[in-house]
Amino acid sequence: MLTKDTINTKFESYIHTQEDEQDLFGKVERLDNILKSGVLTGSEALGMVSLNKLNGSIKIKEKDGKIHDVIMLGSNSYLNIANNKRVVKASKKALEKFGIGMGAVSNYAGICDIHKELEQKIAKFYGTEDAIVFPSGYGANIGVITALCNNEDIIINDSANHASIFDGCELSRAKIKVYPHQNMAQLEKILDRIPDNIKGRLIITDGVFSMDGDIARLDKIVELAQKYNCKVMVDDAHGIGIVGKTGRGSSEYYGVQDKIDLNVGMLSKGPGGLGGYCASSRQVVQYLRLYARTYFFSTALPAPIAGGLVEVFNLFEKDRAGRKELLKKTDYLKNKLTSAGFQIGNSQSAIIPVMIYDENKLFRLYQELRQEGVYVNIVTYPAVRRKQCRLRLCVMKDLTYKELDKAVEIIVKKGKQYEII
Numbered sequence: 001m002l003t004k005d006t007i008n009t010k011f012e013s014y015i016h017t018q019e020d021e022q023d024l025f026g027k028v029e030r031l032d033n034i035l036k037s038g039v040l041t042g043s044e045a046l047g048m049v050s051l052n053k054l055n056g057s058i059k060i061k062e063k064d065g066k067i068h069d070v071i072m073l074g075s076n077s078y079l080n081i082a083n084n085k086r087v088v089k090a091s092k093k094a095l096e097k098f099g100i101g102m103g104a105v106s107n108y109a110g111i112c113d114i115h116k117e118l119e120q121k122i123a124k125f126y127g128t129e130d131a132i133v134f135p136s137g138y139g140a141n142i143g144v145i146t147a148l149c150n151n152e153d154i155i156i157n158d159s160a161n162h163a164s165i166f167d168g169c170e171l172s173r174a175k176i177k178v179y180p181h182q183n184m185a186q187l188e189k190i191l192d193r194i195p196d197n198i199k200g201r202l203i204i205t206d207g208v209f210s211m212d213g214d215i216a217r218l219d220k221i222v223e224l225a226q227k228y229n230c231k232v233m234v235d236d237a238h239g240i241g242i243v244g245k246t247g248r249g250s251s252e253y254y255g256v257q258d259k260i261d262l263n264v265g266m267l268s269k270g271p272g273g274l275g276g277y278c279a280s281s282r283q284v285v286q287y288l289r290l291y292a293r294t295y296f297f298s299t300a301l302p303a304p305i306a307g308g309l310v311e312v313f314n315l316f317e318k319d320r321a322g323r324k325e326l327l328k329k330t331d332y333l334k335n336k337l338t339s340a341g342f343q344i345g346n347s348q349s350a351i352i353p354v355m356i357y358d359e360n361k362l363f364r365l366y367q368e369l370r371q372e373g374v375y376v377n378i379v380t381y382p383a384v385r386r387k388q389c390r391l392r393l394c395v396m397k398d399l400t401y402k403e404l405d406k407a408v409e410i411i412v413k414k415g416k417q418y419e420i421i
């Protein structure tokens, strides 16, 4: 009989085909058997569906068909802007004019005036000459990195950078160096050792780190980049529209907007839509349109999404997307959690890590919280090291204080039960 002690619950155990397996799908069957046994927890969210639009609380249908309400602390739609009336109206207008899809890649017949308008809005927002919009955020990182870097170049990464950045680095065939999360002394050590003959040098960092919620030390990074002749790319997926004096993201937070060479961001999180972009100089954007393969070989973003996003950037431009309310509620939740005794790291954004450090407890906590009406994200390997496993709470602007209080009450009860606090 399969028990927790006799089965291998490690994610990485199901990646490779084993010698005694019949064919490529052997591992697929092996994983299926484990999941069917019910011994492995943590995969219950697979198959869970939302039944209404994303507000603070939503109705969900579990895999077993049970329908219930949860307070949603697991969405990246921080500003709840996807349902904003003006955004939906603009999206509908584009839908009626262009239909649901573009039918071609951007360099052929895939873009319309709305895509161009969106790119101009993004460029204006960053104060750059131009911007390019990709149909996926993941694809934006892959496209930008592989277009610009090759095997004669070197890329230096923060260890906590997003998976799409590391995948892009691998695909580019550049030399890859990694410094411990936010460790500027180690970054400088790496830069100092780069041989003089390597001219193509790129430092890449998340702006707001997706699993920790802290902001990259861009003040120091741009200083080092200047000293060691590197270009700087920032992926501000979780910062755009949220952090900085007027919501222009992590580079605004440090007042270094004019020193970032490649402003990458996602349209799927704060902006509430889908896709990614890179705001940069006219020449760089022109180069990316020809050499970024995830742009060249992938169908353009649907016009209804682009249309809605144009309106989102109109709101961002005037700082009227509700950022301040979101940050007030985030601080409220952070204070409640720290007062209760939870360790929540150094978050400076709407992402709050709640450290658990024990995978067994993590899986059970996650599942029981959901059963009791709080949806949070579960984070362990491969997103972070197992020893650093955690729950990840994401605040949304439309959550009410009453909902936040209720969520805290449940989290504290469970935290005590599992001796986390």
Ligand SMILES: Cc1ncc(COP(=O)(O)O)c(C=O)c1O
Binding pocket: 136, 137, 138, 139, 141, 162, 164, 206, 210, 235, 237, 238, 266, 267, 268, 269, 274, 275, 276
């Ligand atoms: C930092 C970061 N970059 C890139 C991505 C990929 O973006 P998308 O989900 O829009 O493809 C994510 C999404 O999880 C992210 O957190």
